[in-house]
Structures are given as C-alpha cells and as structure tokens.
Amino acid sequence: MTIPFKTETFRDDFTFSNSEAAIRRFPFPFDRDAYMYAVNIEQHMPGPAKSATEFPIDIDEHYVAEMADRDLVLKADPLRCQSLPHMMTAEWDLLELLMTSMARDYPEHFSLERSGREWHWINRPLGIDQRFTFEDPATLPLSPMEYITRQCQGDFCLLDQRDDNLWMDAGIVTTQADWSLDFDLGMNFIEWHGPVPLAHEIGVFERALKFLLNLQQGRPVRRLNWTMTINPRLDTSPENYHRWGIDRTTVTPDNVGDKVHLRVELQALWRLPRSNAIVFSIRCYLIKMRELVTQPKWARRLHRVLRDLPGELADYKGLTNYRETTVAWLSKYDDGAPTSPGFHPD
Amino acid sequence: MPVVKSRPVWGRLAPSPFARRHLVFCEVAGLGAVERAFAGTDSIRQRTSLNLIVPPDFAPARSERLDALGFEAVHEFPSVETVLVRLRVSLSQAAMGTLLYLAGGEAFLDQATCLAEACGVAGDGVQTEHCxxxxxxxxxxxxxxxxxxxxxxxxxxxxxxxxxTVRDHYSRRLGAFQGVCADAEAPGVLPEPTRIDA
Structure with missing residues (x-):
C-alpha cells in the first residue's frame, strides 16, 4: 500500500487539509461526552487496519510536508533539538526503534539492511540512501536522534531514568502545544508538568510516574491528549507565541469551520534496550472543524465537551478567546441525540 | 503541596565536620547566615575559604567583620559575574571531600546552583541559604x-x-523562571502587575 503524500503547508498560506481517508482514521480523543484528566494509559497494541494505531510508528499522507516544516523550524531555532552528553546510547536506541519499525511496517517507502554493525537505510519519500556503522556517530551526517527524527513524524523526547524519576535529557520538539524543550531540558517528570492545573491535586502525575518507572521493554504504552489550534500550525511553540498568539483572536462565526482545529497528540512510550531510557513520542494530528463535523457523532460529542469544559482547563489550553464562537458553531451539528460509547465514528 | 512544583527549595547552611574543604560563595546579604552557621567551628573555619561579592559601599567596617570570621582565606569580587568565573575554576580544581556553601538572593542562588550542577556538584555536595x-x-x-x-x-x-508574564515554571538547568509574552492575544492590553517576590 503506497501512501499518497500531499504537498501542503503548516504556516503562511496554511494549505494543510485532511483527505476523507485521513478524516476517518483521525484519533478522536473523547470516548464520552465530557472530559477530565485521567491516567488514560493503555498498551500500545496494534489497532484496526488503516487506523492511526495500526503500527507502532504511524506514517500518513502529511509525512513529507511535516518533515519540510520541521526543517524550517530547526533552521530558525536549532535549540528545538538538544541532547545532554550522557544520552548518546539512548539516541542509538531510538534510531534502531524508528528504522526497524518504519522499514517493517512501510516496506514500500523505507528499507533497512543490517549486516552486523553495518547498516543501510533507504528512505524513498525523502530521497535518502545512507550506509553507516551502528553506534559510530562519525558515520552519520547528524547525531543519531536528529538524523532519524528528521525523517519521522512526531516530536520525540528521551527520558533518562535515575533516582526513581524520569529526566527529560534529550529531545526534538517542533510540533509542540506550547511547551519549550530548551526550557524543560534536564527537568524531572514532576517538574516539567509543573504548569498543568488541577492534575497535580488529583495525583495524576505521581501515579503516571510510578507506572512509567516500571515500563518494560517490548511492552510500549500510549495515551491521547488534546488541545485546539487556530490555523493548522504545527509549530505552536512558546518561543514564537508572540507571533502566533494573535491568531486566537481571528475566529469569527464565518470561519470556525476552516480556522479552528482539534489538535490531538498520540503519545507513546517505549523502554529502550541498551540505555534503559524511555522514548516519549508526541505525534500531532490536526483536523478542521469542517472536517470533523462530517462524522456526526464526533460533532455532537465535541460540542458537549467544549461547552462543559471547566474554565481552568479552557484557560490552560488557550481556548478562552474562541471557545464561545466555536461552541455556537458546533451546536448547529448537535441535535441532542445520545452518542454511542467509545471513540469511533458511527 | 507548593503552588509552583518546579520552584527551587533553598536550605539552611550547616557546615559538616566530615568535609575536608569548605568553599563559601556569598553575597553581602548572605554574610549573616555564614557568620551564624560557622560560629564556634574553629577546626572547620581553618579549612574554609570565603568568596564574597562586595558592592562599592560595603568598604567601611568590612575588614573587621571578615577578620572575625577566622577563615583560612577571604576573596572579594566586584560582581556576581566575576564571582561565578571564580566558582567555575574552584569547582574544576576541587578535590574529593569539598563542600560548597551558597548564600544570597534568589537570582544569585539560581545562577550559582545552576553552574554547580553543570560542574557535577549537586545533592549533598552543595548547601544553600536564601537571604x-x-x-x-x-x-x-x-x-x-x-x-x-x-x-x-x-x-x-x-x-x-x-x-x-512570569510563569510558575522554573528550570534548574537554566537557573531561571520562564517569561512569556503577556499581550500576544491582545496587543497593548496588559494584566494588572502583581508582585512575584513574596
């Protein structure tokens, strides 16, 4: 199965859109008509065919365009990709995880041949053909983490485990929902979640940390997180907030369908074999309100979730400026009928 | 539970008799804490060097107060920047069994602990007191x-x-809180100023 990669942008003229197939596979994050934080972690098991969780690493129609956007972000701000000196083994672990997954699950696009430590990697969509020696950084044009994550959708953080905590000691972060790797680098799990409201008080982070410290090799886990973004902008970084924040004031009843996007993060975590570090991947999916309401169940449910969201959460997620307009627009698609349980469209 | 989860927690200086060398870096505001902590510890004071940031107006009464400490050595520096250069060199040359003591304002402690951590000195190896x-x-x-x-x-x-806007978010690696544009969504409209040093 060959993926038809789109030519599109996530900035300036914002030509991003989802095909009908991409809408149907969108990882809708609400399994009921209300939302509150929970430790919603589950095994990262293969999902149904063509779904976003069919394979451990999801490559979709936006792949080529997203990699071009990542390159623009890194050119403007190299601090979006950083790694502390003790993380080199984890970087190689990550490269192995991504290359083996992508080559196994998308053989028409990627291939990996290994003869001992001599590896040959081919990435057809991006036109890359690279021979290198595994664990010899001099044989790659970039550090192993930056090399492979410039070829894989999603942000990636490498978490070192020591002192009964997880430490964000490396990462590449260019499609983030308003957090800064440069600022959070070196923080532990509780520290980097510091600004999140409400969740600390209900003990979410202590429980999640305890769970993750026991994460086992070969048994990855995942969770969904969500927010909303005005315009299909991948790089909603705090670094550039003074440039994109104003977008949140541009929503009108006439443009909600095209401007307002549900932003879902498919977060997955893997234990790595050599370093004992954890990969934390944050894969961002965007869908326009106009696209979302083509699935009547999702339209009804998102209307109810947004309408009833606690104010503190709406503030934290940055929705306050356009929430009312969006709820009013979505209400046209909510006839009050009950929705079926679960994430999937009817 | 503290309101700011990543905010640094400063301690209280308590010299350890088991350390072989004692390195003190402080601002004048921290001198009182140093005097209190090292009082009555003759054998420790003989193995202690003090590195003090001395503003121009501190000159009178200075020597008496510093002499009274009875430290092995006292070095004076004109600014935080200068003393941090010395701190880096001192830590790079420090032998096993050296303890670091920091006393002063939050901005000084932020920078000094951040530098110490970058030099591999953290945990039990460094004591702090906020003054x-x-x-x-x-x-x-x-x-x-x-x-x-x-x-x-x-x-x-x-x-x-x-x-x-100063966010309740602190990085020990950078030794700083995070400041984020306050009026990005309403240019020129600023929230009421609030004190953040309470």
Whole structure:
C-alpha cells in the first residue's frame, strides 16, 4: 500500500487539509461526552487496519510536508533539538526503534539492511540512501536522534531514568502545544508538568510516574491528549507565541469551520534496550472543524465537551478567546441525540 | 503541596565536620547566615575559604567583620559575574571531600546552583541559604535573554522589549523562571502587575 503524500503547508498560506481517508482514521480523543484528566494509559497494541494505531510508528499522507516544516523550524531555532552528553546510547536506541519499525511496517517507502554493525537505510519519500556503522556517530551526517527524527513524524523526547524519576535529557520538539524543550531540558517528570492545573491535586502525575518507572521493554504504552489550534500550525511553540498568539483572536462565526482545529497528540512510550531510557513520542494530528463535523457523532460529542469544559482547563489550553464562537458553531451539528460509547465514528 | 512544583527549595547552611574543604560563595546579604552557621567551628573555619561579592559601599567596617570570621582565606569580587568565573575554576580544581556553601538572593542562588550542577556538584555536595532579595531570575522564552531580580509580573524584557508574564515554571538547568509574552492575544492590553517576590 503506497501512501499518497500531499504537498501542503503548516504556516503562511496554511494549505494543510485532511483527505476523507485521513478524516476517518483521525484519533478522536473523547470516548464520552465530557472530559477530565485521567491516567488514560493503555498498551500500545496494534489497532484496526488503516487506523492511526495500526503500527507502532504511524506514517500518513502529511509525512513529507511535516518533515519540510520541521526543517524550517530547526533552521530558525536549532535549540528545538538538544541532547545532554550522557544520552548518546539512548539516541542509538531510538534510531534502531524508528528504522526497524518504519522499514517493517512501510516496506514500500523505507528499507533497512543490517549486516552486523553495518547498516543501510533507504528512505524513498525523502530521497535518502545512507550506509553507516551502528553506534559510530562519525558515520552519520547528524547525531543519531536528529538524523532519524528528521525523517519521522512526531516530536520525540528521551527520558533518562535515575533516582526513581524520569529526566527529560534529550529531545526534538517542533510540533509542540506550547511547551519549550530548551526550557524543560534536564527537568524531572514532576517538574516539567509543573504548569498543568488541577492534575497535580488529583495525583495524576505521581501515579503516571510510578507506572512509567516500571515500563518494560517490548511492552510500549500510549495515551491521547488534546488541545485546539487556530490555523493548522504545527509549530505552536512558546518561543514564537508572540507571533502566533494573535491568531486566537481571528475566529469569527464565518470561519470556525476552516480556522479552528482539534489538535490531538498520540503519545507513546517505549523502554529502550541498551540505555534503559524511555522514548516519549508526541505525534500531532490536526483536523478542521469542517472536517470533523462530517462524522456526526464526533460533532455532537465535541460540542458537549467544549461547552462543559471547566474554565481552568479552557484557560490552560488557550481556548478562552474562541471557545464561545466555536461552541455556537458546533451546536448547529448537535441535535441532542445520545452518542454511542467509545471513540469511533458511527 | 507548593503552588509552583518546579520552584527551587533553598536550605539552611550547616557546615559538616566530615568535609575536608569548605568553599563559601556569598553575597553581602548572605554574610549573616555564614557568620551564624560557622560560629564556634574553629577546626572547620581553618579549612574554609570565603568568596564574597562586595558592592562599592560595603568598604567601611568590612575588614573587621571578615577578620572575625577566622577563615583560612577571604576573596572579594566586584560582581556576581566575576564571582561565578571564580566558582567555575574552584569547582574544576576541587578535590574529593569539598563542600560548597551558597548564600544570597534568589537570582544569585539560581545562577550559582545552576553552574554547580553543570560542574557535577549537586545533592549533598552543595548547601544553600536564601537571604536578601527575593526577586526572581527570569528567562525570556522568545529572545532567551536573562534578567536578574525580577519582582513584578508582567515585566518588560531587558533585551527584546516584549512584556512578559512570569510563569510558575522554573528550570534548574537554566537557573531561571520562564517569561512569556503577556499581550500576544491582545496587543497593548496588559494584566494588572502583581508582585512575584513574596
């Protein structure tokens, strides 16, 4: 199965859109008509065919365009990709995880041949053909983490485990929902979640940390997180907030369908074999309100979730400026009928 | 539970008799804490060197007070920047069994602990005590410029001129709180200034 990669942008003229197939596979994050934080972690098991969780690493129609956007972000701000000196083994672990997954699950696009430590990697969509020696950084044009994550959708953080905590000691972060790797680098799990409201008080982070410290090799886990973004902008970084924040004031009843996007993060975590570090991947999916309401169940449910969201959460997620307009627009698609349980469209 | 989860927690100086060398770095505001902590510890004081940031107006009465400490050595520095250069060199040459003591305002402690951590000195190897200014050190997330001793939020960035809200988010690696544009969604409309040094 060959993926038809789109030519599109996530900035300036914002030509991003989802095909009908991409809408149907969108990882809708609400399994009921209300939302509150929970430790919603589950095994990262293969999902149904063509779904976003069919394979451990999801490559979709936006792949080529997203990699071009990542390159623009890194050119403007190299601090979006950083790694502390003790993380080199984890970087190689990550490269192995991504290359083996992508080559196994998308053989028409990627291939990996290994003869001992001599590896040959081919990435057809991006036109890359690279021979290198595994664990010899001099044989790659970039550090192993930056090399492979410039070829894989999603942000990636490498978490070192020591002192009964997880430490964000490396990462590449260019499609983030308003957090800064440069600022959070070196923080532990509780520290980097510091600004999140409400969740600390209900003990979410202590429980999640305890769970993750026991994460086992070969048994990855995942969770969904969500927010909303005005315009299909991948790089909603705090670094550039003074440039994109104003977008949140541009929503009108006439443009909600095209401007307002549900932003879902498919977060997955893997234990790595050599370093004992954890990969934390944050894969961002965007869908326009106009696209979302083509699935009547999702339209009804998102209307109810947004309408009833606690104010503190709406503030934290940055929705306050356009929430009312969006709820009013979505209400046209909510006839009050009950929705079926679960994430999937009817 | 503290309101700011990543905010640093400062301690109280308590010299350990088991350390072979004692390195003290402090601001004048921290001198009282040093005097209290090292009082009556003759054998420790003989193995202690003090590195003090001395502002120009501290000259009178200075020598008496410093002499009374009875330390092995006292070095004076004109600014935080200068003393941090000495701290880096001292730590690079420090032998096993050396303890580091830091006393002063939050901005000084932020920078000094951050440098110590970068040199591999953390945990039991460093003691801190907060004295004097409670202004915070803030990094502008947009231009990455640092500001010492910030007492109000929003604050104008010294470097790029944006109005910044100081977030309750602290990086020990950078030794700073995060400042983020306060009026991005309503240019010119700023929240009521609030004190952040309480």
């Amino acid at each position: 004097g200014s409670t202004g915070r050190r803030v990094q502008c997330v947009h231009c990455k410029g640092m500001m010492a001793d910030v007492t109000m939020s929003p604050v104008v960035c010294d470097h790029c001129g944006l109005h910044l």
